[in-house]
Amino acid sequence: MSVPRGDREVEVIALRTAAADIVEIELAARGDAALPAWEPGAHIDLILPTGLVRQYSLAGDPASPTWRIGVLREESGRGGSRWIADRLKPGALLRIAGPRNHFTLPGHAVGDAAPLVFIAGGIGITPILPLAAQARAAGRDVTVHYCGHAGRMPFVEELRGLHGSSLVLHISEERARLDVDAVTAEAASRGAEIIVCGPARLHDAVAQAAEERGVVVHGERFEAEPLSAPMWSGPFEVELALTGVTVTVPTDRSILEVAEEAGALVLSSCTEGTCGTCETPVMDGVVDHRDSILTPAQRQRNDTMYVCVSRAACPRLILEL
The missing domain is CATH 3.40.50.80 (Nucleotide-binding domain of ferredoxin-NADP reductase (FNR) module)
Incomplete structure (x- = not known):
């Protein structure tokens, strides 16, 4: 799996107890650099020294020069939140990727927009x-x-x-x-x-x-929707347009796994269809959307998919990979 490498380094400038088992973390850019602009609903990938990559929503004011995230310590999780709660200290440096946003405010008009x-x-x-x-x-x-x-x-x-x-x-x-x-x-x-x-x-x-x-x-x-039976029950072909190869995806493997094995570069993180890291443009074919991100209207457009969980609803897809 090609995880996000983190395109910038941020400093932890404050940790505060926001509630029981929840820590609020304030992040700042290093040196004279500014943090990237973001819109409400956005999240970042936090790349921990352990190698774990976790997604956290930005909870502060987009106009602020610093970022805020809230982390719930989950005993039954995969270890990321426990490491943050127990070991992260002010002054620590972390790599991050993003922000990315799949959760924007609906509507644009003021006054005549729906409540x-x-x-x-x-x-x-x-x-x-x-x-x-x-x-x-x-x-x-x-x-x-x-x-x-x-x-x-x-x-x-x-x-x-x-x-x-x-x-x-x-x-x-x-x-x-x-x-x-x-x-x-x-x-x-x-x-x-x-x-x-x-x-x-x-x-x-x-x-x-x-x-x-x-x-x-x-x-x-934050949790993946339960997966139903695939729309196309057998293997299918995927043409990787940028890589220049065509692969066959069997019933027991994901497009992500097979594409990476064939040499395609696909960034991914959650592998559950919730984070959006593996978003891939669809050039041709019909997609069986199995993610927890796209709205029904976005699925109807059939122009993008999340290859960690979504599959083909037809014999062949062509993807921009």
Whole structure:
């Protein structure tokens, strides 16, 4: 797997406890360099000294000269968050790649754009924080629903300062759990769109309730959607246009694996269809999209795919690899 090498080095200038098991990390450019511009919803690849690559949403103000990310320490994870929580110190230097953004604010018009209902669960608040701030600054009608456990919900005071009474907290220990049906019904009555980020069960519940009421949902998943049976059940050919070879992808291997074996350079990271690193232009053929990133409309365009999980829905694809 060709992981992102990291096109710049950043310095850890502060670490703060944002909530139980959640650390807020502030990053700065080195020397006189400036950090790249970014839009709300963007994430970066953090390349740890251990070789692990992890994706974290930028949670601060795009106008700030520094970046903020929030990291949840996950005991059952693959080790990246534990290393950050236990070993990362101020002054440390890290390589990063990005920012990349697959989670931009829907709509552009001010005043006549649809109201927006943001729903965040746990650490899913990190991309929602700047997205909701951007929407409010643009004059959009914004409501933020934030779900979590007492003591484990970062940025609450910052959100209160931005949204006031339009922020609704759903704290499990206070028996104030999110009523998904009620929130989606209200969104439908107002012609609102929903933007959600959080655990898979939250996404699934919101998506089901919204579909029943015809509400448009935009979301970012930190966990991959379960894979269904492929649309094309047998092997298929993939022409790697830039590499100049055609390969056969068997049923038990990914396009990513076979393309790399044939000499194609494909950057990848999560291998689950959630990070977007292996995004590849499609030149011809029909794609069986199996990622957790593209919207239905983007899938319909059939002009890009994530080769770590997506496959062909036909005998042959031509990819810009």
